[in-house]
Amino acid sequence: MSQKVLVAGTGISGISAAKLLLAQGGEVVLYDGNEKLSEEKLKAKFDEGAKVTIVLGELKKTDLMGVELCVISPGIPLEAPFVAVIDEAKIPIWSEIELAYHCSKGKLAAITGTNGKTTTTALTGEIMRKFYKSVFVVGNIGDPYTAHALETTDESVTVAEVSSFQLETIMDFHPNVSAITNITPDHLDRHKTMECYIQVKEGITRNQTEEDTCVLNYEDPVLREFGKTLKCKVLYFSSKEKLDEGIFMDGDFIVYRHDGKNEKVLDVNELNIIGRHNHENVMTAVAIAIHLGVPMDMIREACREFKAVEHRIEYVRERFGVTYYNDSKGTNPDAAIQAIKAMPGPTLLIAGGYDKHSEYDEWIESFDGKVRYLVLIGQTRDKIAECAKKHGITDIMYVEDMQEAVQVCASYANAGDYVLLSPACASWGMFKNFEERGRIFKECVNAL
Template sequence: MRLTIREYLESLKGQKVTVLGIGVSNTPLIQMLLRAGAKVTACDKRGREDFDGRIEALESLGAVVHLGEDYLDYLEGQDVIFRTPGLRPDVPQLMAARERGSVLTSEMEVFFQVCPCPIIGVTGSDGKTTTTTIIAGLLKAAGYNVYLGGNIGKPLLPDAEMMEPEDFAVVELSSFQLMTMDLSPHIAVVTNLAPNHLDVHRSMGEYISAKENIFIHQTAEDTVILNADNDITRSFAPGAPGKVRFFSRKEEPEGPSVFLRDNAIWVSDGKGSRAVLPREEILLPGDHNVENYMAAIGAVEGLVDDQIIRDFAARFNGVEHRIELVRTLDEVRYYNDSIASSPTRTIAGLKCFPEKVILIAGGYDKHIPFDDLGPAITQHVKCLILTGDTSSKIRSAVEQAPGYAEGSPVIQEYHEFRDAVLAANKAARPGDVVILSPACASFDHFKNFMERGDAFKKIVRAL
């Protein structure tokens, strides 16, 4: 029998609890633990000046705070340690703490233990946030009370006490969150898998293994939605403990599935099929968004009426930083696709446009190969503006791609992000598309992809 959130918090009263990472998502967790009577220590490698007064506010509530590069040196004697998702669970300090008897957990792991309502979880290399947002939007449109959170930016554990059994929790789950999970959601979605986050994961095998945790702990009554067009996700089916529903843009899978036929999304229960959503009624552009809708429709099958799906698709204009139209200036359209922190995501974005575009790319090096990105750029890009740590790697991938000819595309490199955006503006002519779709993480110059996207929008709006 699962604990309630009240029972769990009661068990922490008077306990020594450390929270690693004082980000926006962990701050509500720290506040909740303090209210529950836990003796809370909050640790972060950043300095006090990076928190805009948040540290002082937590200290005023009773938290003990340790900041700086030695932030992991204060774990001795702690009863419970909440790991921030980006921190590997096998770093020496955490392993030593576990050997001393500390319980290592995370906000999401505890949420899965205490959540009183069905959980729909979404993971994948690309499309997680849009698919998660669509699922939550469809359920809300159908009249359900929905809690949306996880890797999308909102912790759900502080909301658990308000949840009712008839509600739904819809959570985006990263590989970092899934690494140590021993519970799976009732409905799991895997959008796709490709090399990603290999700067943190030791191998592609470890990355895949982490993703498998989203369904491997399901029961026979649970369901996993898998992308049949992706070799890795398709291979998950034989190991799934619950029911499997495939989605595919390229074929009509046998059994329960979601697929594309006659330019519409169809659903099959394995015996018969029906048309649910004409592609032309989807406001979001691109094949990848058709796949996002397929995954979402697979997740809400039996919960949301088809007409509600059609009405939602006709009005939903996407999530910020995901092929977001910033403005049209002198007949040039500027798009912010800062979320594209992997080559596969950038390739999908490029395919949304019939014309060749002006692409701004480059950023922090996650040690992901750019072999597939090079040919896509030669096919879809007229002018490539590079910036960030990976500029030379992307340039090399393009210049070595089949079909590359000098000047096609034109390639320019700039150290400063602002200079790159201004160069794209200078290169643009009426009718052109300028898109920021970096194919890399943002950490070389920005805190996260949102800050990078906001910087791009600020520069573009000032042109």
């Protein structure tokens, strides 16, 4: 990687990719369309004398002199005007996970899907740490893959949470085990059509061979059919059907059926995470671990010890008999459906946020009489309120910020109720990201 590379994007992903390229002896042109950024501050992120040229604002052909490759950050859409300049110059575009893959060693498990991938990735990482000495958990879950690529060895296992944005520009990316948790409508503001979104997600298997494995959700009809087309091994999991081969629920037990016999994995009542969707996440992680050679007793132990991921149906506190849960990572209707289903009793639901062009009917239908009050914030509150009224829900309140939302819920909740932040929308506009939204929610709850 000793060539001259354009790195597009100056966020965590872009800076990490640039540092990896420099460590490999490369030269970097660091580009961002925001001309108001400080060149001095960007330079300060690198060692003195690093071969980094900063380009801000409009990208010109002359900026690409000698550039052989572009690494694009996942937050940048391929319709961005500067991408046309790169295409015209016939410079290949890689995602940052493609770059990391080329620079890393050892085994790779890659997890994608609309929902559940963060919990699945975190649990898979914990299972791997029971058996392997060198484990890296990377991607959307936290650290960029590029930040740890050079630390990996032939004995390492890397567990990567991979988004559709990252999969748009892969070429040779090749996991030993891949998993697609589910596919439901999301990010249609970027991918435009459901067909395109599905195609991008399924691209995680593009370079897998007969030696590799793909774990798929049998209950997702798109994925069930997709599995029939793959040349790699396919292992299905199901929360509803007893499979002839694969992992499934039998009452409260997760069962692994293989070689004509059933092997009990564990009783879901032993888990610290709630909801059927979380049982599916556990099944996915178990399937990945089996195919990476982790003994079943270690898999069981890790699953029993695992706690909920922050911001994903995360228990916050109980106050005056009211229990508060933070599901800020419920950034689309399908994720929010899983959260409301997981609530054991009457719920006051805080929802709303940035509009990703989602439809809310199925989510609101899933309330099934459980939601006592719908407390709405953000850009989508009118759209959600209109949809809710169409489905006969009238106990709706508008609030201006998270503090007011929490205070309203605390005032109206009865002992035995649940207060759930599960917005069904992205956080942008009111918050930097879903992490900030969840953190502020927890601060407001703990200040009651």
